[in-house]
Amino acid sequence: MDKPTNKNFITNIIDNDNNTNKFSGRVHTRFPPEPNGYLHIGHAKSICLNFEIANLYNGVCNLRFDDTNPEKENIEYIEAIKKDIEWLGYEWNSMHYSSDYFEKIYKYALSLIENNFAYVDSSSPEVIKKERGTLTEPGTNSKDRDRTIEENIKLFNEMKEGNFSDGEYVLRLKINMLSPNINMRDPVIYRIKKFEHHRTGNDWCIYPMYDFTHCISDAIENITHSLCTLEFEDHRDLYDWIIEKINHENKPQQIEFSRLALEHNMMSKRKLSELVEKKYVSGWDDPRMPTISGMRRRGFTSSSIKDFCSRIGITKKNSSIEMGVLENTIREELNLSAKRVMGVLDPLKIIITNYPDNEKEEILAANNPNDKDSGQRNISISKNIYIDRDDFMEFPEKKYFRLSPGKEVRLRHAFNIVCDKVIKDNDGKIIELECSFDPVSRDMKKGNKVKGMIHWVDANNCTDAIINIYDRLFKEPNPSDLESFNEKSLVIKKDAKLEKNIAINNYSARYQFERVGYFIRDNKTSNETIIYNKIVSLKDSWKKINK
């Protein structure tokens, strides 16, 4: 399943860098999550990109937690993030925290002040905002812009010592308030935050901001290609400015690519956490969530996620991927690897009237007809069976060739039956079918040729289960708010019946319920309740005709 990394505009840049010997042929990337939430499929795109590019060029990739905002970050996320990356199957070269560099970053800030490239500003956030100008109007210089170097050093040290309260002072770069790029209008690079940091505790009360931290961290770690998403394009000027001014021997280059958008999903941590907090879903690992942990619980394999990432490509174009692409990757893999079993989601009881009482027979069936090495299983059948309600129609539509009154269908792996009688309760609901079978059709060459083939389970020999059927999280392809939440994204089948062969204690086994889809045991369930999650349906051209 691991395919060679596709070429893209970034590998073109790297090839070119290698030709000009820009980094002496070195390729060193990094994946820099902020530990403020769980990783999602969009992060997987970035993880695959960074690690695969490193692999492709015999380079390495670091993991770096970008933890410069203690108010938002949390140690709990760190382990979850590491677990997800490991689960995807990637090994980082070394693991770092931006906070490991606080001392160095502080020294760099000091040297910028000494060279008159930074100053301490006592302006309020409102004033700074106002002086920054707008998209069309230039900014104006702060009253503190010409503070002396000595005074700046003294104040910056006092900031560090905790002599001021939050917001009283900030450190700003002295670049150009007239720049058409707002990021260059004397950006704030340090703020006072008397907040305990998850790693450095109370060592610091000033914290560097992203723009100042990220490029310096990249330089320190000897990163060559710093890959990030499109919204940072405007920050590249600043990135380069800082790298130049701190005079570090390593000059990493930032390259931006477009974020992943997946139809019927949302990819922002804020929106996803809102789904969790407002209980739309059961948690970050709800199988409907586009989080790595959710998809893992849903039954996606890491190889299918990597395959998906390689299929969607890397460009600078804003794009939105159809769910079909994702679904196809997991179907394709599971078709080859999943054992087959029969499962009835909405049971409808059938009595095979001419089948002898108290008898049963065993039938041999392939575990996976597409994999000859997968062996066979034994299925039992007796007088009472269940079929899916979907597979019976009292008044069949045109082209419906499953069971209906007087019609003959084949029970998969077994024999043909004819529906003789429909039994209803007082409300007119169908509760049972009486059918008769044709013993000769056990040999399918001898029985009548029938178009319909349905699955079933032996009512006297099956396992009760609850099955979670998942559908798209949002109704609209490109939802903008939670209004679009699909309340039918989870449908619970409470009295499903499964073929006994299913290994209920194997939580990682993925099965194809023949004619239905792929399923995995929910890993959060106890042994008393057997719960399976639907990973993805089989393609269904009947549903297409029928709609």
Place this chain on the structure above:
RNA sequence: UGGGCCGUGGCGAAGCGGUUAACGCAUCGGGUUUUGAUCCCGACACUCGUAGGUUCGAUCCCUACCGGCCCAGCCA
């Protein structure tokens, strides 16, 4: 409106001055198959946002226009 970036079939995506404009998903035909699955085979952009220009020749270069995304956190 200032700046940055992007526009190739329904959705993605190759293509880097001469190609029959790859490939994947989707779709539509047909075949195999007693999973309406899989598999196989075939179809699916005289045209690359539009208009000009350069060139013997442009999806690739230039200009203008049109459309879309991003930026005015002491978030990342």
